[in-house]
Amino acid sequence: MASEKRSFSIDDSMTESTRLLIEKQDEGKGRIYKHRRRKATRARKLVVMVAGLVQQFVSVGLGFGLSIMYVELIAVFNAKRSDAALIQGLYLGLSVGTGIVLTGVIKKVGPGPTIIVGAIVAAIGLFTSSFAxxxxxxxxxxxxVSGLGMSTCYLSAFISVSWMFHEDPGFPLVCLTIGSSLGQFAIPFLYEYFISEYTWSGAFMLVSGIALQCVPFGVIIYTSREYFVTSDHGSHERKEIPTCEGYMTLLKDFVLWILLFDFLLIALSGNVEAWFIVDIMTSRGYSRESGSILVSALGFANFIGRVSGSTLRFKCTNIPTVYHWLWICPVIALGHTLVINLRGYWAIFAAIILQGAAFGMNNSQTPAIMFEASGLSKYPQAMSLVNLVYGIGNLFSNVIGGFIRDSFGVYDIAYYIAAGASLYITFNSAIVSCIIHRRKRHQVQYSSLE
Incomplete structure (x- = not known):
């Protein structure tokens, strides 16, 4: 009968246009189609990975480069440090933190189109800043404006990689964070060169072009949409957990609350070197260029740390990722303490390398930790929660640090708070590790009884 519902399987060899044509022709006939997602080749996975790395490179790199602009704008507008810190704080806070309200849009529209639109909006914001x-x-x-635009690029990178490497995305997600450290290393050099050659206003014009580099890679992600798998189900059909339901399920887990608080502390305290080292060096009589070199050195160390964190995740697949924080966080605390107490340039340089490498290793493991805590279906919601607390932390970290400098004339208190926060995260990580160990033991006992 014409009204009878039938199920068809569309062969993977059909083109997207053929599939859409068939669905259009049979629209209204009551037929249900269950076509399989095409299996991605290694080359396809590689280009999506590269596209995700570019999103991280640009979105995070532009934010860290603003630490160079921070010093320049204080002098140009004769501004308070707490006011000038709002530029970098809002950019990083919004670019990282607003993903929680965009998760549903990205899942519905797809990460490709949202990247394209967001990159254009960010470029417009940066370009028009030159006329301020x-x-x-x-x-x-x-x-x-630029922070909101880049927020789609930042979160879409994690979502697209998790959907492409759906079988086991832990290692690719850790590798994805390498893009942000490369951006932190390379883009401050560009800020310094642009400011030196074209002043601050010309620099804003030029860095707006960097934001536009996300657009072609957003197109690549868009053309790869038929390879994405978005759920934990054995079937490749798009059976997604509603966004609100996913959030409610996640927030019922006590471990998740501990992890989110740790991530907030990391964002509040972990980047004090990246935010303020240029201002610290200039206040000690060094040139702005010397401080810029330290920012880039921090980015390079961050890159080394993220590569090391990726290697740890690859080699230690049977160990929960959070276990590594038990020794990484004390090293971060040591790095903060050394940076603010040392006075020689090369001694500070060495302390920057130590702290940057440990902090990079710490940050690289965040996506894997959240994937282990949430699973594939709820991963976009879990990662958006992480990005929310990171955004809040980045915003207030800058403002609090600038306020401390305006009030006391030095940044020392901010660095000691950062060291204490790292030690507290170590304590929380030990608690989470014990809970995870107990849960695994109970799972083994339950499995043996079945």
């Missing part, structure tokens, strides 16, 4: 006549205008255009 006062600091509040720069705060609004760079901090708010």
């Amino acid at each position: 006549q006062n600091l509040p205008t720069v705060i609004a255009l760079t901090g708010v």
Whole structure:
């Protein structure tokens, strides 16, 4: 009968246009189609991985490069440090933290189109900042407009990689974070060169072009959409957990709350070197260029740390990733303490390398930790929660650090708070490790009884 529902399987060899044509022709006939997602080749997976790395490189690199602009804008507009810090704080806070309200849009529209639109919006914000006549205008255009635009690029990278490497995305997600450290290493050099050659306003024009580099890679992700698998189900059909339901399920887990609080502390305290080392060096009589070199050295050390973190995740597949934080976080605390107490340039350089490598290793493992805690279906929601607390931490970290400098004349208190926060995260990691160990033991006992 015409009204009878029948199930068809469309062969994988059909083109997307053929599949859409058939569905269009049979629209309204009551037929149900269950076509299989095409299996991605290694080359396809590689290009999606590269596209995700570019999103991280640009979105995070532009934010860290603003630490160079921070010093310049203080002098140009004769501004307070707590006010100038809002530019970088809002940019990183919004670019990382607003993903929680965009998760549903990205899942519905797809990561490719959202990257394209977001990159264009970010470029417009940066470009128009070059015409600003006062600091509040720069705060609004760079901090708010560009930050909101880049938020889609940042979160979409994690979502697209988790959907492409759905079988076991832990290692690729750790590798993805390498892009942000490469951006932190390379883009501050560009900021320094652009400011030296074209002043701060010309630098804003030029870095807006960097934001546009996300667009062609967003197109690559869009053309790979038929290879994405978005659920934990054995079937490749798109059976997704509703966004709100996913959040509610996640937030019932006590371990997740501990992890989210740790991530908040990391964002509040972990980047004090990246935010303020240029200002610290200039206040000690060094040039802005010397401080810029330290920012890039921090990015290089961060890259080494993320590569090491990726290697740890690859080699230690049977060990929960959070176990590694038991020794990484004390090293971070040591690095913070050394940076603020040492006075020689090369001694500070060495301390920067130590802290940057440990912090990079710590950050690289965040996506894998959240995937282990949430699973594939709820991973977009889990990662958006992490990004939310990271965004809040990045915003207030800058403002609090600038306030401390304005009030006390030095950044020392901010660095000691950062060291204490790292030690507290070590304590929390030990608690989470014990809970995970107990859960695994109970799972083994339950399996043996079945």
